Amino acid sequence: MRIVVCIKQVPDTTQVQIDPVTNTLVREGIPFIVNPYDSHALEAALQLKDECGVKVVAISMGPPNAQATLRKALALGADEAILLSDRVFGGADTLATSNVLSRAIRLLHKEEEVGMVFCGKQTIDGDTAQVGPGIATRLGYTQLTLVDRIEGLDTEARRIRVRRKLEGRHEIVESHLPAMVTVVRELNQPRYPTVPLRLASVEAEVKVWDNEVLKLDPQTIGLKGSPTWVSKIFSPQREKGELIGDGLADPAEAARLLVEKLIGKELLAL
Amino acid sequence: MKLLLVGEFREGKVLDSTYELVGFAEASAAESVLFMVGSEGQLPAYAGSLYLAEASHCSEYNPDLHKKLIIEAAGKENVDAVVFVHSSYGWDLAPRVAAALKAGQVSEVVALADGGYEVGCCNAKMRRKVQPSTAKKVITIQAGAFPVAKQEGAPKVTKLTAAADDGFEFAGYEPADEKGVDLAKAEIIVSAGRGVGRKDNIPIIAALARAFGGELGASRPVVDAEWVSHDHQVGTTGQTVSPKLYVACGISGAIQHLAGMKKSDFIVAINKDKDAPIGEIADVLVVADVLQFVPALTARLAG
Numbered sequence: 001m002r003i004v005v006c007i008k009q010v011p012d013t014t015q016v017q018i019d020p021v022t023n024t025l026v027r028e029g030i031p032f033i034v035n036p037y038d039s040h041a042l043e044a045a046l047q048l049k050d051e052c053g054v055k056v057v058a059i060s061m062g063p064p065n066a067q068a069t070l071r072k073a074l075a076l077g078a079d080e081a082i083l084l085s086d087r088v089f090g091g092a093d094t095l096a097t098s099n100v101l102s103r104a105i106r107l108l109h110k111e112e113e114v115g116m117v118f119c120g121k122q123t124i125d126g127d128t129a130q131v132g133p134g135i136a137t138r139l140g141y142t143q144l145t146l147v148d149r150i151e152g153l154d155t156e157a158r159r160i161r162v163r164r165k166l167e168g169r170h171e172i173v174e175s176h177l178p179a180m181v182t183v184v185r186e187l188n189q190p191r192y193p194t195v196p197l198r199l200a201s202v203e204a205e206v207k208v209w210d211n212e213v214l215k216l217d218p219q220t221i222g223l224k225g226s227p228t229w230v231s232k233i234f235s236p237q238r239e240k241g242e243l244i245g246d247g248l249a250d251p252a253e254a255a256r257l258l259v260e261k262l263i264g265k266e267l268l269a270l
Numbered sequence: 271m272k273l274l275l276v277g278e279f280r281e282g283k284v285l286d287s288t289y290e291l292v293g294f295a296e297a298s299a300a301e302s303v304l305f306m307v308g309s310e311g312q313l314p315a316y317a318g319s320l321y322l323a324e325a326s327h328c329s330e331y332n333p334d335l336h337k338k339l340i341i342e343a344a345g346k347e348n349v350d351a352v353v354f355v356h357s358s359y360g361w362d363l364a365p366r367v368a369a370a371l372k373a374g375q376v377s378e379v380v381a382l383a384d385g386g387y388e389v390g391c392c393n394a395k396m397r398r399k400v401q402p403s404t405a406k407k408v409i410t411i412q413a414g415a416f417p418v419a420k421q422e423g424a425p426k427v428t429k430l431t432a433a434a435d436d437g438f439e440f441a442g443y444e445p446a447d448e449k450g451v452d453l454a455k456a457e458i459i460v461s462a463g464r465g466v467g468r469k470d471n472i473p474i475i476a477a478l479a480r481a482f483g484g485e486l487g488a489s490r491p492v493v494d495a496e497w498v499s500h501d502h503q504v505g506t507t508g509q510t511v512s513p514k515l516y517v518a519c520g521i522s523g524a525i526q527h528l529a530g531m532k533k534s535d536f537i538v539a540i541n542k543d544k545d546a547p548i549g550e551i552a553d554v555l556v557v558a559d560v561l562q563f564v565p566a567l568t569a570r571l572a573g
Contacts, residue, residue: 013392013525094365095374127391128377133365142438143333145362163444166358167452170444171331227374231386232399241537246544246557251566254558258538259570261554267458267515267536268482268571 001115001155001177002055003045004105005078006135007038009062009069010125034069037120041183043190044150045118046077052155054115055079057108061089061100067206075193075201082108086210091223094126098134100221103214105139115158117180121146129182136180144179148186271300274349276340278359279308279325281443287355288314292419294353294411297382304425305343307336317423321346323430329440331359337366338432344371346428349406356410364410374402380415380533413454414512414533451485451501458484458515461504461531462492465520465541465560469497475519478564481571487511489527505530520560523548540564 011030034042045056058073060066061084070081084104092100108114117139119132129145136143149163151172158177163170165184193201211221219225244261245254262268273295277288284306295302303319307328314320321343328335340363344352352367354360356378368375381388386401387409453459460479462472472492479486488498490505504511505527516534521527523539523546531537532551539552540560549555556563 011392093374095368098369125392127389128375129361130365130368130375130377133362134369137366137369143362143366146358161441164358167454172441172444173331174439174441176438227404228376228400228402230398230400233391234397234399241539241549241551241553241555243544244554244556245563248558251558251563252570254556254563255567255570258554258556258567262515262536262538265536 001113002057002108003048003116003118004057004059004108004114005038005042005045005073006101006117006119006131007042007058007060007069007073008035008120008123009033009060009066010035010123013124032065032069034072035120035123035125037122037124037183037185039120039190040185040187041118041120041181042073042076042078043188044147044181044183045116046191047188048150048153049077049079052153054155055112057082057114059084059101059104059108061085061092061097063090064208067208070206071201071204072193074204074206075198076191077197080207081204082207082209084209084214086214088211088218088222091226092221093226093228094128094130094134095227096221096223096225098131098138099216099225100214101131102135102138103216104209105135107209107214115155115177115179116160117141117178119180119182121182121184132180132182139178139180142175142177142179144173144175145182146184147181148184150181150187271298271351272347272349273298273300273302274321274340274344274347274352275302275304276352276354276360276363277304277306277308277314278355278357279306279312280330282309282312282325284308284312284314285355286418287357287413288316289418289421290411290413290416291353291355292316293417294379296419297416300350303343303347303349305340307339310427313425313427315421315423316425318425319347320425320427321430322425322427323432328432331440332438333362333366334438335432336363337370339430340367341370342430342432344406351407351409354408354410356412360410364408368408371406371408372404373406373408374404375408375410376400376402377410378412379409380412412512412533453485453487453502453504453509453511453513456485456511456513458482458517459487459504459511459513459531459534460484460517460519461487461489461521462498462519463489463521463527464491465522466492466497467520467561469495471561472497474561474564474568478517478519478568478571481568482515482517484513484515484517487516487531489521489524518548518552519564521548522546523550 122129148165275291278285462475512533
């Protein structure tokens with residue numbers, strides 16, 4: 001049985017800057033990283049590989065330079081890596097993206113059984129959390145989102161039991177395979193690559209599948225297959241606030257000023 | 271425009287977020303009907319049509335079954351959009367419903383924008399204006415982004431039933447790891463950052479939180495150093511909060527932290543450094559030593 005892990009290369013949004021003049025993202029010089037949640041998804045799959053001997057296939061849709069991201073997955077222990085890359089895939093929203101990923105997973109399943117698909121709970125650039133569930137729906141897999149613990153996998157009976165992280169509590173659910181699992185950070189601590197694996201990954205093959213391989217209807221992929229349009233991207237504006245107590249020696253006086261301000265804003269009733 | 275609002279019911283109760291959905295419908299000036307897997311004994315205060323499936327039969331959570339029921343209700347009412355709260359429930363269900371309806375989905379809407387929707391992206395640092403071109407739409411709204419509608423009236427109930435899918439088994443709830451603090455519900459949060467200095471000083475901040483009648487929050491370095499437990503953490507790796515009042519004590523304002531609290535209605539930052547990044551989003555920046563100012567403020571509130 002194989003586990004497919006979907007990985008996205010994203011700009012490191014912690015380093016994203018906003019151009020004060022155009023009020024848009026400054027993309028130059030922003031490093032690309034593996035979407036952090038996807039690292040946890042990969043780690044979860046690799047742990048199951050260690051425990052149950054499943055194989056791990058990392059896939060990613062992206063431009064040719066996303067091969068570097070997949071090479072990292074190989075260095076961590078993935079058995080195979082496939083980049084889904086074609087100009088016609090570009091400009092895709094979540095629907096078109098899940099269409100491409102689903103087709104690739106179907107093709108992989110034809111080669112050898114895919115028991116599970118692991119994704120991060122969301123990406124840190126788009127923040128939509130739609131692609132994983134989109135894959136589950138297309139493939140007819142059971143969907144298990146927000147998983148923070150894998151309680152058990154029975155590869156014989158084809159069943160999985162997981163704990164989902166909800167608001168202020170957890171939910172335990174059990175399901176048959178195949179299943180699509182999206183994971184949260186608390187699930188695990190991603191490993192570091194070992195030296196031999198890292199060296200091997202330099203030479204290892206990252207396969208590239210374009211639409212000649214996937215054979216998807218061009219109307220259902222890329223920009224054309226994307227029903228949602230982003231008309232504008234901007235930074236929410238907020239006026240710089242007021243200073244209290246600058247140069248004031250007496251903290252009690254500053255406290256008085258702040259309390260008055262909060263009462264004035266009806267945030268405090270005294 | 272007609273909306274199907276998917277209300278939430280958990281452990282025997284209608285969740286308050288249900289009324290934020292009604293608030294969203296009002297803000298959109300749209301007609302609405304409500305759907306809920308709930309209980310006839312615990313009806314929401316909503317003066318409209320309610321499609322109700324019994325949680326005792328359908329389980330409080332069963333994704334495939336709930337999806338089927340929602341699609342049935344959406345079909346009966348021929349709605350233009352299905353709207354969820356961006357909670358773990360909406361998070362999980364909305365994309366399934368979108369795929370089944372071939373609807374474009376917009377996640378975590380924070381505001382309406384002439385015909386489109388505003389959503390956060392890049393860790394909420396930026397916003398995008400998004401417009402789905404499909405006939406049907408699926409929307410999730412950010413908790414706290416829309417006003418809570420008045421809770422009045424009794425719904426006209428239409429009952430729905432569906433057979434459970436045996437492949438998925440709900441095996442029960444487990445409490446959060448520690449005594450969980452649901453910061454998302456807090457109206458006032460007082461958070462401690464690295465500037466507090468050391469673990470022994472945390473009670474000073476906790477005392478201020480109590481004086482405000484609020485909850486204690488913390489930035490990631492403080493949680494990583496184990497001064498405060500993880501359930502208090504605000505930020506992209508902790509909880510995203512939007513209280514009425516957020517008081518940041520000794521927090522310089524790392525982006526991950528800002529992303530988790532910048533939607534607060536009113537932000538007070540207490541920091542020695544008046545150029546700290548938190549000052550960029552604070553409504554009031556108190557330039558002072560946290561350890562001197564916070565006890566003075568606590569005393570002022572108490573007296």
